[in-house]
Amino acid sequence: MTTIAFIGLGHMGLPMAKNLLGAEFTLRGFDLSAEAISAVREAGGTAFASVKEVVEDADVVITMLPNAAIVKSVYGGDEGVFKNAKKGALLIDSSTIDVATARGVAEDAATDGFDMVDAPVSGGVGGAEAGTLAFMVGGTKDAFERAKAALEPMAGKIVHCGKSGNGQAAKACNNMLLAISMIGVSEAFNLGRSLGLDDQVFFDVASNASGQCWSLTTYSPAPGTVPTAPSNNDYNPGFATALMLKDLGIAMDAAKSTGANTPLGAMSRDIYTAMDRAGHGGVDFSGVIKHLTGDL
Numbered sequence: 001m002t003t004i005a006f007i008g009l010g011h012m013g014l015p016m017a018k019n020l021l022g023a024e025f026t027l028r029g030f031d032l033s034a035e036a037i038s039a040v041r042e043a044g045g046t047a048f049a050s051v052k053e054v055v056e057d058a059d060v061v062i063t064m065l066p067n068a069a070i071v072k073s074v075y076g077g078d079e080g081v082f083k084n085a086k087k088g089a090l091l092i093d094s095s096t097i098d099v100a101t102a103r104g105v106a107e108d109a110a111t112d113g114f115d116m117v118d119a120p121v122s123g124g125v126g127g128a129e130a131g132t133l134a135f136m137v138g139g140t141k142d143a144f145e146r147a148k149a150a151l152e153p154m155a156g157k158i159v160h161c162g163k164s165g166n167g168q169a170a171k172a173c174n175n176m177l178l179a180i181s182m183i184g185v186s187e188a189f190n191l192g193r194s195l196g197l198d199d200q201v202f203f204d205v206a207s208n209a210s211g212q213c214w215s216l217t218t219y220s221p222a223p224g225t226v227p228t229a230p231s232n233n234d235y236n237p238g239f240a241t242a243l244m245l246k247d248l249g250i251a252m253d254a255a256k257s258t259g260a261n262t263p264l265g266a267m268s269r270d271i272y273t274a275m276d277r278a279g280h281g282g283v284d285f286s287g288v289i290k291h292l293t294g295d296l
Helices: 013-022 034-043 051-055 068-075 099-111 124-130 141-154 166-194 199-206 241-258 263-280 285-291
Strands: 003-007 026-030 060-063 090-093 115-118 133-138 155-162
Touching: 003 013, 003 051, 013 026, 013 034, 013 124, 013 141, 026 034, 026 051, 060 068, 060 141, 068 090, 068 099, 090 099, 090 141, 099 115, 099 166, 115 141, 115 166, 124 133, 133 141, 133 166, 141 155, 155 166, 166 199, 166 241, 166 263, 166 285, 241 263, 241 285, 263 285
Parallel strands: 003 026, 003 060, 060 090, 090 115, 133 155
Antiparallel strands: 115 133
16 A cells, blocks of 8 residues: 655645545655544554655655745655655655756756646645645656556646646736736626626626626635625635735746736736735635725
8 A cells, every 4th residue: 555644734734634535545644733633643644743754655645835934844854755765765745845856856856856737736635635636747758657546636637737846837827817817806796896797697697798708607705606606705715815925025026037927917916925915814815806806
């Protein structure tokens, strides 16, 4: 039986790890949170007190971490993954970080003899719980093929995006598009309301017309139109505004470094920055519909 070490058991990592248990992998878990450690034990996994201990006998190491600095620290150093994982282990980083860091960590992995892929996800907490996440995977073809077995219990879709870092590139582009589309959908609902158009009527039209998109049909910011959307739960995330802002920062840094022209991406970052600075970083990003009217 394949043994998987999962490092980072937060809102996304814990339900992802639980789906691996459901697929009958042996699960080893580590997180700085005592609550997360208890949760992985209750689910049937084995918890460890350090990165060094959790990776020692693992065939696969999966990380789901908050930022690039933490990713580098977890993989590097005397107590990190590279120094302590067993020879031949497969490394999968599902954190959302910048492309340059992802490529640098992958180069270090290769130097130490490890196959590694960057495999950020889309689908939010709901997708993590349901095992329907979309994985965008960067790395060699051989590493991708090795990774699929571990990713499949957590995934609805797995796409090989090319070389190391390309998974992160795809995630940055996707989430910039998501931010732009959510603001557009929110503006359309707000305009419709100002013109006396009922939310459900507009939804029924746009969801079957040229305005159709995921931000409308799956994650509608208008309460009542999509029952499973965070808008029906007082905009509790979901996908928090602060996380969307982080992803937009990654995308805008990438645009600057490559010279890509992304004016709508920049405007979206400005809007979500204002929402965050107003104290609403913990609100689902679809709550921008209320921010735009001054009601949040």
